[in-house]
Amino acid sequence: MRLVRIAVASVNPTVGAVRSNTDRLITLATEMGEAGVNLACFTEQCIGGYPPEDLIQWGSYVAAQRRELERFAEQTAGQPTVWVVGLAVAIGAQLFNCAAVVHRGRILGMVPKEKLPTYHVFYEERTFSRGGPGMAAEADGVPLGDYLFDFDFGTVAVEVCEDAWTPDGPVRRRCYSGAEVVVNISASPYRMGIVSTRREMYSTRSADNQVVFVNCNAVGAQDGLVFDGGGYIFQNGRPVLDAPRLEEGWDSAVVDLDRTHTLRQENSTWRLDSNIYQRREMKVARLACPGDTGNREDLPFPRPEGGSFFLPPPGEGTVSPRDEALDDLFEVLALGVRDYFVKTGAFRSLGVAVSGGRDSMLTLLVAWRAAQRIHDDLAGDELSEAVSRTVTAFYMSTRFSGGATREAARALCDELGIELREVPVDDAYERELEATRRMLGGQGEPTGITSQNVQARLRSLRMWNWANTAGALFLQTGDMSEKAVGYTTIGGDLEGGLSVIANVPKTVVVALLERLDRRFDLEGVRRTLDTEPGPELAEDQTAEDELMPFPVLDACLNLYAADKMSSGDVARALPDLFPEYTPERLASWARRFATLFSRSIYKWVQAPLALHVGSLDLDRERALQLPVVQRNEWDESE
Numbered sequence: 001m002r003l004v005r006i007a008v009a010s011v012n013p014t015v016g017a018v019r020s021n022t023d024r025l026i027t028l029a030t031e032m033g034e035a036g037v038n039l040a041c042f043t044e045q046c047i048g049g050y051p052p053e054d055l056i057q058w059g060s061y062v063a064a065q066r067r068e069l070e071r072f073a074e075q076t077a078g079q080p081t082v083w084v085v086g087l088a089v090a091i092g093a094q095l096f097n098c099a100a101v102v103h104r105g106r107i108l109g110m111v112p113k114e115k116l117p118t119y120h121v122f123y124e125e126r127t128f129s130r131g132g133p134g135m136a137a138e139a140d141g142v143p144l145g146d147y148l149f150d151f152d153f154g155t156v157a158v159e160v161c162e163d164a165w166t167p168d169g170p171v172r173r174r175c176y177s178g179a180e181v182v183v184n185i186s187a188s189p190y191r192m193g194i195v196s197t198r199r200e201m202y203s204t205r206s207a208d209n210q211v212v213f214v215n216c217n218a219v220g221a222q223d224g225l226v227f228d229g230g231g232y233i234f235q236n237g238r239p240v241l242d243a244p245r246l247e248e249g250w251d252s253a254v255v256d257l258d259r260t261h262t263l264r265q266e267n268s269t270w271r272l273d274s275n276i277y278q279r280r281e282m283k284v285a286r287l288a289c290p291g292d293t294g295n296r297e298d299l300p301f302p303r304p305e306g307g308s309f310f311l312p313p314p315g316e317g318t319v320s321p322r323d324e325a326l327d328d329l330f331e332v333l334a335l336g337v338r339d340y341f342v343k344t345g346a347f348r349s350l351g352v353a354v355s356g357g358r359d360s361m362l363t364l365l366v367a368w369r370a371a372q373r374i375h376d377d378l379a380g381d382e383l384s385e386a387v388s389r390t391v392t393a394f395y396m397s398t399r400f401s402g403g404a405t406r407e408a409a410r411a412l413c414d415e416l417g418i419e420l421r422e423v424p425v426d427d428a429y430e431r432e433l434e435a436t437r438r439m440l441g442g443q444g445e446p447t448g449i450t451s452q453n454v455q456a457r458l459r460s461l462r463m464w465n466w467a468n469t470a471g472a473l474f475l476q477t478g479d480m481s482e483k484a485v486g487y488t489t490i491g492g493d494l495e496g497g498l499s500v501i502a503n504v505p506k507t508v509v510v511a512l513l514e515r516l517d518r519r520f521d522l523e524g525v526r527r528t529l530d531t532e533p534g535p536e537l538a539e540d541q542t543a544e545d546e547l548m549p550f551p552v553l554d555a556c557l558n559l560y561a562a563d564k565m566s567s568g569d570v571a572r573a574l575p576d577l578f579p580e581y582t583p584e585r586l587a588s589w590a591r592r593f594a595t596l597f598s599r600s601i602y603k604w605v606q607a608p609l610a611l612h613v614g615s616l617d618l619d620r621e622r623a624l625q626l627p628v629v630q631r632n633e634w635d636e637s638e
Contacts, residue, residue: 008231012220015049033079077105080294207237221339356405412524452537456492486600499610
């Protein structure tokens with residue numbers, strides 16, 4: 001047997017905090033070394049933080065990462081563990097996103113990322129250079145290139161994140177060249193559905209290449225990106241470790257590398273493909289890595305998951321996949337708010353303007369959970385008191401505010417232990433209308449839309465005044481569906497310091513509220529869901545009457561903005577999805593959506609930073625980059 005204990009460490013770095021980040025790595029490394037770990041990996045760019053964006057163009061920032069890697073090597077020199085650490089490295093004018101291998105106080109080598117994502121939220125090819133087959137360079141005396149590492153327990157390959165997201169990545173040639181363990185360090189942002197995708201993809205890479213595949217993922221938030229952490233070990237496709245997500249820490253498992261060797265011998269297809277590769281292609285260079293990697297004599301033989309060599313583990317729990325996804329989403333949103341609050345260091349509390357409607361109530365619940373995570377060192381009454389000090393809610397009514405939504409807001413705040421301060425805006429509303437009349441010079445009256453927007457802007461103004469004085473983070477409450485069609489007010493409900501649910505569609509908002517009610521038994525949420533959705537800025541105003549039913553709107557959003565259909569194609573698809581409406585009605589809604597969508601982009605660019613939680617994000621600077629000035633004459637239905 002060749003038993004080896006492998007650990008994956010999810011760390012929560014802050015971009016630029018190179019010393020603090022490395023201090024945390026050293027602390028975790030000490031724990032892992034004392035626990036007898038032989039091979040351990042940290043996450044992508046864990047020293048400098050990820051994503052660095054254009055900060056990577058500062059030479060001092062890159063040089064500092066190398067100094068901190070050397071400090072890490074020095075501080076861990078007494079440990080026999082092999083460490084894989086992520087950082088950025090410069091060679092001349094080239095910048096590389098690397099995985100460095102450290103052992104016994106020495107930096108043995110660095111392997112650069114080859115697949116540089118430049119899509120969705122990623123812009124790596126803007127600043128980084130690619131590694132590639134056969135690359136052999138040097139970074140201040142350390143080999144940097146396409147290398148394998150030979151240790152006393154076996155041969156290790158290392159790679160970075162996106163390199164695993166294609167079957168034609170470097171893992172194949174490295175395994176055909178002798179790698180028995182592939183370590184993939186990543187900073188893969190959360191988006192709904194990504195967990196099962198990752199798990200299946202890593203399992204496939206492990207099975208296809210008959211290798212022990214190890215992945216560790218960053219945890220925490222950086223600007224609008226939220227990383228959900230966790231990590232995996234698969235041995236020849238079989239799951240060995242599924243590390244906890246959404247928390248910083250490490251986990252480990254023991255594997256028998258002789259099992260991987262035996263399975264390779266048995267698999268004639270893999271042997272044939274490997275033999276063909278070795279005859280036709282250049283083998284990956286190997287670096288000899290002398291020095292023992294720790295005692296492996298007393299490691300326990302790995303026990304099969306569930307206790308049986310022949311049966312899968314029994315199912316656990318009764319949470320449906322849908323509820324599990326909603327629970328994940330709630331925690332990810334709270335983590336995003338928590339880390340934005342903590343890492344910026346600019347705020348003392350959180351503030352939410354609540355209307356009793358769905359969006360603001362969900363934002364309040366996220367703020368409540370974020371406050372719990374901010375004070376995760378407390379429990380019981382101490383935690384409740386800290387949450388109460390951290391979150392403040394405001395209800396700013398006008399004559400159009402409904403009694404039902406007010407009582408819903410009051411009920412939820414009482415249940416969460418959050419103070420609700422009522423500050424009516426009616427008097428100021430009248431003064432602003434009169435000021436608008438004077439500005440019009442007697443040439444007309446404020447329009448109905450203006451009257452509605454005045455109310456929204458007054459609420460935002462007061463939230464900003466309070467936030468500036470209280471040193472608070474003002475959380476913006478708008479959802480993705482309404483943002484997509486401009487059903488929002490510049491200077492009003494579009495305002496805030498951080499957009500919490502700006503990339504969560506309305507139908508998901510409702511589903512998440514229903515799930516939270518089932519979990520926490522919240523009367524305030526039930527009262528909210530019993531009301532008609534609407535901004536309450538005019539008499540008897542409902543959002544679906546003014547727009548369209550939200551399930552239809554969200555279908556249009558996905559088909560038009562995510563699947564890139566024309567409005568004509570959307571109109572042809574909708575009748576199969578919504579047979580309860582006439583095709584003519586659905587076609588009119590499809591055309592209306594496309595028109596509102598393209599005319600609202602100028603609003604998006606003025607919205608605050610938003611948390612990214614889906615495959616489709618309305619963020620021109622990060623994800624969906626659409627021209628602000630455009631006409632949709634290209635649309636076949638126009």
